Amino acid sequence: MKLYQSNASPNSRRVRIYLGEKGISMPLVPVDLGAREQFSDAYAAINPRCVVPTLVLEDGTAIGEVPAIQRYLEEIRPEPPLLGTTPKTKAQVAMWERRVEIEGFGSVMEAVRNAVPALKGRAIAGPHDYEQIPALVERSRQRVRNFYTDFNARLADVPFMAGDAFSVADITGVVTVDFATKAAELPIRGEHTALKRWYDLVSARASMGA
Amino acid sequence: MKLYQSNASPNSRRVRIYLGEKGISMPLVPVDLGAREQFSDAYAAINPRCVVPTLVLEDGTAIGEVPAIQRYLEEIRPEPPLLGTTPKTKAQVAMWERRVEIEGFGSVMEAVRNAVPALKGRAIAGPHDYEQIPALVERSRQRVRNFYTDFNARLADVPFMAGDAFSVADITGVVTVDFATKAAELPIRGEHTALKRWYDLVSARASMGA
Numbered sequence: 110m111k112l113y114q115s116n117a118s119p120n121s122r123r124v125r126i127y128l129g130e131k132g133i134s135m136p137l138v139p140v141d142l143g144a145r146e147q148f149s150d151a152y153a154a155i156n157p158r159c160v161v162p163t164l165v166l167e168d169g170t171a172i173g174e175v176p177a178i179q180r181y182l183e184e185i186r187p188e189p190p191l192l193g194t195t196p197k198t199k200a201q202v203a204m205w206e207r208r209v210e211i212e213g214f215g216s217v218m219e220a221v222r223n224a225v226p227a228l229k230g231r232a233i234a235g236p237h238d239y240e241q242i243p244a245l246v247e248r249s250r251q252r253v254r255n256f257y258t259d260f261n262a263r264l265a266d267v268p269f270m271a272g273d274a275f276s277v278a279d280i281t282g283v284v285t286v287d288f289a290t291k292a293a294e295l296p297i298r299g300e301h302t303a304l305k306r307w308y309d310l311v312s313a314r315a316s317m318g319a
Numbered sequence: 320m321k322l323y324q325s326n327a328s329p330n331s332r333r334v335r336i337y338l339g340e341k342g343i344s345m346p347l348v349p350v351d352l353g354a355r356e357q358f359s360d361a362y363a364a365i366n367p368r369c370v371v372p373t374l375v376l377e378d379g380t381a382i383g384e385v386p387a388i389q390r391y392l393e394e395i396r397p398e399p400p401l402l403g404t405t406p407k408t409k410a411q412v413a414m415w416e417r418r419v420e421i422e423g424f425g426s427v428m429e430a431v432r433n434a435v436p437a438l439k440g441r442a443i444a445g446p447h448d449y450e451q452i453p454a455l456v457e458r459s460r461q462r463v464r465n466f467y468t469d470f471n472a473r474l475a476d477v478p479f480m481a482g483d484a485f486s487v488a489d490i491t492g493v494v495t496v497d498f499a500t501k502a503a504e505l506p507i508r509g510e511h512t513a514l515k516r517w518y519d520l521v522s523a524r525a526s527m528g529a
Contacts, residue, residue, distance in 0.1 A: 204384045
């Protein structure tokens with residue numbers, strides 16, 4: 110197996126952290142986003158959406174999309190579990206991971222991609238060009254603020270995003286906060302004490318350096 | 320178990336079709352979206368995102384988000400498989416279901432929610448109000464057209480969205496096409512012969528009446 114990825118890509122980081130938590134080592138093949146290597150014929154043949162990361166198996170099968178990559182790796186290496194262990198906790202992790210992604214991660218991405226000059230004409234990742242929509246930036250930023258407020262309330266009740274156990278939902282959460290802080294100037298605010306407590310706890314894990 | 324849902328909700332239909340394919344019966348509890356019942360205290364206690372559908376288990380656990388509901392049901396009732404059967408096919412179904420959802424289903428939803436007068440101030444489903452952005456409508460409609468073109472090419476090579484077997488990716492695909500046709504006047508165009516062949520095949524399944 111090998112992972113095509115970029116150190117500049119938050120979605121790639123979600124997988125790198127996952128690998129660290131699982132103790133899985135594999136070659137990381139860099140895809141140079143600055144040089145638009147994701148649109149090269151060679152990479153498009155691996156991932157027709159022209160996005161990173163992509164996991165390529167020994168038989169050449171290419172798996173794109175972060176949750177799909179994590180699903181594959183969890184199936185072949187169940188321990189330590191990061192996608193739940195019972196029908197109920199598997200569903201709860203899927204639910205909370207998705208909420209963190211839609212409300213948090215996706216909102217930050219949308220805010221950044223519709224604002225950054227370097228992404229003019231590239232407001233949506235993938236093979237097609239879409240113009241930026243300036244009005245979307247503030248709406249997306251408000252969604253990030255609401256995400257912080259909603260998940261601060263959640264984390265006042267439970268230690269981790271999906272409940273009692275650390276999971277992929279926490280990985281997506283940390284990547285969201287770090288990217289929001291760095292690329293959108295939207296750090297966790299002081300009043301969100303439960304969110305901050307969670308962030309300090311999970312971001313101190315060794316895997317998070319990835 | 321019971322499913323809180325609405326007959327007017329495309330996301331609810333994704334679960335109803337899934338139940339039909341699996342041969343699972345359970346009470347369907349209607350949530351009246353027209354009367355804003357999803358924002359009632361009673362429903363928000365079940366699903367804090369205030370969206371349908373939600374699966375409520377015998378012990379009271381509430382599972383929201385379509386893929387999470389499907390994951391739970393697949394775990395407790397594996398046959399017939401709709402989420403893959405091996406690590407590789409599970410990952411491939413997850414990948415293609417997600418691509419259909421992001422590029423197709425999500426694009427139609429965004430086009431409709433930012434355009435329909437009845438959804439003014441409600442451009443994004445969930446507990447928070449967001450204004451519609453008119454510029455988003457045409458960009459989203461173009462994404463639906465690109466989805467049709469891209470998946471027409473895919474379905475020229477394979478019989479089903481995720482490859483050789485019918486899966487949840489096909490369910491999301493049919494719901495996308497039907498909703499695009501009905502709510503956004505974006506039916507499959509004549510030149511997309513492979514997509515049309517696929518649609519005619521899968522939409523004829525008994526489950527699709529749901």
